[in-house]
Amino acid sequence: MRKFTAAFVRLPEEESVRARVFVMPKKEVLDPQGKAVARSLHALGFTEVGEVRVGKLIELELRASDRHQAAERTEAMCRKLLANGVIEDFSFEIEE
């Protein structure tokens, strides 16, 4: 009979999930970075460009029992640390 040590036993109920969190400056907050990028694009001849806004993409891996739990935890992380609700909005996607 083969014996397995604890290290070999995978937790069947938890899997690794990847979350992509998008953090954007709120519409009403001035985004000088976005303005500068828009100006540069215009200068390069991309005159079709209108408003540009620059935000952040945060990718993270987390263990979760299912996608629903992963989404719940990711949202909590956004509210607590990843985004500042005074100046930023967030959204996220959960991938397998």
Place this chain on the structure above:
Amino acid sequence: MRWGVVVFPGSNDDQDTLWAIEQVLCEPAVRLWHKDTDLQGVDVVVLPGGFSYGDYLRCGAMARFSPIMEKVIEFANRGGLVWGICNGFQVLCEAGLLPGALVRNRDRRFVCAMSYVRVEETDTPFTHLCRRGEVLRIPIKHGEGCYVADAATLERLERNRQVLLRYVDSNGRATREANPNGSLGNIAGVVNEGRNVFGLMPHPEHAVEKWMGSDDGLKLFQSVIAAQRGAGAADLTAVAPGH
């Protein structure tokens, strides 16, 4: 009275703040490491300028969750005096002890210059040795000092007279040109509703000796000292720097 200056990894004005308190004002001060969980019985906590945690994610976002901040928040909620300078102001906003937030300067440039700020309110422990409308010369040095808040918050700040300092020109006028970073309402410093938590972008610790180009910052430090000693502001104006 005892001052406590918090040191986060990346703080860089902690030494200058301690120097101002200990060498210029001759008051006792202790350093509070970000991992400490004891405020060592200090009477006022200063969150200094710098780039705590490398300004990663957002200025002040990480520092706000360091162990010492839990104690600082408790202390502030009990009415203790908490003073955030520059990065310290950003930390206080992130911690929710002050309303609003500080974002990238309007012109996207780091500004390092002498600024003129007008004292708007004097009924606080931080400004009571100043005159209402007095213009102080205090340097600024920041890349993210543009104060923003939603309309309702701004309206509340004005109604409760929580704006303590505004960027002005040398004549005391709050013009667009005098605004170095695009802060709404030319706001340079705000106090909380309890008037015991104060944040400002200018650096009073860099204006405490004539050779620094200005010693106007002393008035803010001396206000705190006088307030802590419980003496009336009127009796103490005599020891304020002669301006």
